Amino acid sequence: MSVYKLNVFTCRAVWKCKAFSSRNMHLLQDKAFVNGRWIAAASNNTFQVTNPAxxxxxxVVPDMNTADVQQAIGAAKSAFDSWQNTTAKERGKILRKWFDLMEQNGDELAKIMTAESGKPITESKGEVVYGNSFIDLYAEEARRINGEIIQSPMPSKKILIERQPIGVAALITPWNFPHAMITRKAGAALAAGCTVVVKPAEDTPLTALALAKLAEEAGVPQGVFNVITCDRQNASDVGNLLCTSDDVAGVSFTGSTAVGKILYKQCAQGIKRLGLELGGNAPLVVFDSANLAVAVNGTMASKFRNCGQTCVSANRLLIQSKIYDTYVDELSKAIKGLKQGRGDEAGVTAGPLINKAQFDKVSALVKDALDKGAKAVVGGKPAPQLGDLFYEPTMLVNVTSDMRVYNEEVFGPIATVLKFETEEEGIKIANSTNSGLAGYFFSEDVNQIFRVARKMEVGMVGVNEGLISCAEAAFGGIKESGLGREGSHHGIEEYTYYKYVCVGNLN
Structure with a gap:
């Protein structure tokens, strides 16, 4: 999208979009947040944020370049000197205030999210609850970052292990969960005593700025929580700076595997602490023993939440032969029950895709599958009567391994269904990918449950459940789906290092 230089009157005009016409929204910001101040880009360049519906x-928000981002890094570095020396109790109290303000402003946060991401308002409200829960958790976990006293082999020495914050953490977050992906990272980092620079996705910066506004109101000290915004043409240079700056101690990124590999290489230059939560190609396996209603409901929750635009979305539906036909019939009915439309309209359960690039990718994947012999039982085409970025919720059968939709992460409302005969065959197909984020299966056979859960090559397994994320659980993958874990007490590991202290010559 082009860079704009807008005057005050133009800036006022853009707020009159239908999505925000009902009442004044004090969380809606048009500046970045650096060192406790709301600032424009030094160039005064801006870019527009649009409703995909x-x-x-x-x-309209600042289109910042590397010079602007260096200012944010410097602010975070200066603030770290004092923030790291606050007590865990102090940090927890501030996080608790931030959480309370998020709870009080949940409706406004959800409205902003729906406007910039297109997801149904009910899903946005659910994300607010989910995202807030990480701050709730880490407000308490701050006091549990404990060390160890180790038994010394010599009576004259005392061996101590303590955990200290790594420093400035750069948090690069995606557009599909613009609230939760920030709180999941920032909550752990701030609890540990780190300061952060957040770079939200260019499609959804307004939610990040709203969170910054609440952080300011909660009393987060200047420079501890910074949010910088930039459009696509600056994103690569900004990302490179965050990964290579000597003043950044660690980087946490959620996004595509392709971009994650680039950041991995860039971070290698400084041997930085790195957390990567990357793409998936999640299998969802339904065995003959499954409760069919539970399996269909679980499939819908996993596959079509946020229009299929989640990293843990079921990407390949593997159905055992005896129940294949019945499952396809029941899933078809459930898919037809989805209501597409604007996210702020009552009853809508499926919104648009986020942008033109994503729409084109989904369209191309379906066309490739249909050209190679797949059949669309439901959907299979765009829905232009609703808007330029709407694609019909779709189910494809007769899918084969030579189709792109089988091998690539779809990130859209496309369910691909395959038939298998034996448990061994189902597991083999499920594991036939370089991705290893999440996997799901449905079975009422207890022996099979423990057997298959162990054999699935993923970091997270949903058994008879399509929604597995929560703040208390360790989120992350294996293979090319990433490094490290987020959420739970394990999430703080990404932002602390262990220091061994040996006290010698004791009497």
Whole structure:
């Protein structure tokens, strides 16, 4: 999207989009947040944020370059000197205030999310609850970052292990969960005593800025929590700076595997602490023993939440032969029950895709499958009557391994169904990918449950359940789906290092 230089009158006009016409929204910001101040880019360049449902401009934010981002890094580095020395109790109290403000402003946060991401308002409200839960958790976990006293082999020495914050953490977050992906990272980092620079996705910066506004109101000290915004043409240079700056101690990224590999290489230059939560190609296996209703409901929750635009979305539905036909019939009915439309309209359960690039990718994947012999039982085409970025919820059968939709992460409302005969065959197909984020299976056979859970080559397994994420659980993958874990007490590991202290010559 082009860079704009807008005057005050133009900036006022963009807020009149339908999504925000009902009442004044104090969390809606048009500046970045650096060192406790709301600032523009030094160049005064800006870019527009649009509603994917109708293309309406809902905000204008700074298009920052590396010089602007260096200012944010410097602010975070300076703030770290004092923030790392606050007590865990102090940090927990501030996080608790931030959580309370998020709870109080949940409806406004959800409205902003729906406007910039297109997801149904019910899903946005659910994300607010989910995202807030990480701050709730880490407000308490701050006091549990404990060390160890180790038995010394010599009576004259005392061996101590303590955990200290790594320093400035750069948090690069995606557009599909613009609230939760920030709180999941920032909650752990701030609890550990780190300061952060957040770079939200260019499609959804307004939610990040709203969180910054609440952090300011909660009393987060200047420079501890910074949010910088930039459009696509600056994203690569900004990302490179965050990965290579000597003043950044660690990087946490959620996004595509391709971009994750680039950041991995860039971080190698400084041997930085790195957390990567990357793409998936999640299998969802339904065995003959499954409760069919539970399996269909679980499939819908996993596959079609946020229009299929989640990293843990079921990507390949593997159905054992005896129940294949019945499952396809029941899933078809469930898919037809989805209501597409604007996220702010009552009853809508499926919104648009996030942008033109994503729409084109989904369209190409379906076309490739249909050209190679797949059949669309439901959907299979765009829905232009609703808007330029709407694609019908789709189910494809007769899918084969030579189709792109079989091998690539779809990130859209496309369910691909395959038939298998034996448990061994199902597991083999499920594991036939370089991705290893999440996997799901449905079975009422207890022996099979423990057997298959162990054999699935993923970091997270949902058994008779399509929604597995929560703040208390360790989120992350294996293979090319990433490094490290987020959420739970394990999430703090990404932001602390162990220091061994040996006290010698004791009497």
């Amino acid at each position: 109708d293309g309406c401009v809902i905000g």
